[in-house]
Amino acid sequence: MDSVRKTSNSFVSFLHIFIKFLLSCSLSPVFGSAIVLRNSHHRNCRHSLSLRRYLKNFALQLLHKPVMDNIEAKQQRLDNFKIGSLPNVFYIPDFITDADQTLLFNNIYAAPSSKWKLLKNRRLQNWGGVVHEKGLLPQALPPWLTNFTHKISEESGLFPSPINHVLINEYQPNQGIMPHQDGPSYFPVVAILSLGSPVVMDFTPHARLKLDSQVIDKESDGETIEIVKDKWLDDHRPFSIILMPRSLLIFKDNAYSDYLHGIKDCEVHDYDGAVNEAEALKHSESYRHLFGSEDKEETIGKEECKNISRTVNRVSLTCRLVPKVHKNC
Template sequence: MSNCDLICNAEYQVPVQVYNPPVSKWKSLKNRRLQNWGGIVHEKGLLPQELPPWLKKVTEKVSEESGLFPSTINHVLINEYLPDQGIMPHQDGPAYYPVVAILSLGSAAVMDFVPHPSLRTSPDTSGGGCEDNELNGVSDSGSDKWLNNHRPFSVVLMPRSLLIFKDDAYSSYLHGIRDSSIHQYDGAVNECEAVGPQPPSVSEEGDEAVSSGNGKCIHRTGTRISLTCRLVLKVHHKLFKF
């Protein structure tokens, strides 16, 4: 797993191309809205569409500089999160090559990684649903035990950062972002990056990283844009036949 700056200072702001498409290009979900680029992903593969030039430039840079994809990235989801929005813990599924690159722009956020429920060795006694319990318990109180030393962990998604995860982080963990305007990052694997050389500002949107009685927190005040870049290996240039 790596987490580094991809966009230089001159490209600090969210690209205007994100908001150039018509409203119909956006798909509104319960806790965010998104744009789908690259084609339709189906269980049988990808029915491809050409990426716009600006996105192609981004994906080529990610592919070349990471060296982790066997061929050029061909699918991108652009997600827009308001300050109190997130995404439930999930895995990306078998259609994709098992490497994910997430470029973060705008507001900062914390992404939680929780071992897959199949790796839990102690029963869940909290009485809630599986997904909610995983996010609420990401700090790991010690009541849960996990196989093969798997433990929950968090990553601070800083503006302009590129998070890439693969291998065990892809196949054995769920990842998600809490539906909250305040994100705690105590113990995050890149905790020191949340403050940086000039605290407390951590994003161009005016977010703040502060310490309080509840621990170290990021107060999300602006919109976060993420570009989730992935590779679908099976590509079909003709319509699927059933």
């Protein structure tokens, strides 16, 4: 693989040099005039101009094609990680290694206590600067963060420029965050890197998409229970995603603008019906103490409870791009 990569890089370098040569030729009247037949002055000028235009267009096509091919290749790879019914939600398990997670933990908890901001239901670190309605007052991200933000940008291909803002949230087992949207200050792509405890993140359509509510009677253990079921515009519907340690969640466009996302503030999360439920089952052996054990099995009717016991803290890195940046004076 390394030899193939080196060969590919050498070819790309050669291609860029060749393109620059063609562009310089296409802009040079001397080159154009030197290679056309000199039957007449007007014919030479006409041929020279046509050749310069041809070379310029050819060079630009060569320059443009590798970029487009690279973008398409990244999109095809990312499409393998689509989950749920929305086309703009991607879940990548094991995006980083155990060693990466340890490195991040070490750097996060090495920060001075003044870096932490204590909120009602979590505490956080703000990296990259202060975001307000007029844009970002920037501060450079530290290298231990840019190593990962660059990996996210490069492998997803969804950010038009480097990620410049990261919020690090720490949640204790009984803490969460209310349903919310990230707002218009950010480019409409969010990448969330999860560390520590697994959790379930719930997505709910925005209130403006709600049509009405319907009360449904359901029989359970000989009793009738009334369940309120909401109806949504354009077939929008709530959904949930299990976020395992070291995974990356990306959502964008209508998943960003039409949905609120949040985490319930409780120690046990139900993942029944989660759009990536198979991911939890795949990890259930590795995280048996979190997904329950034989002495904790419960049933609802004839179905096994599907829940996650949050026994350790969760840390998340919310990586975003603020397009409007104030220049430092």
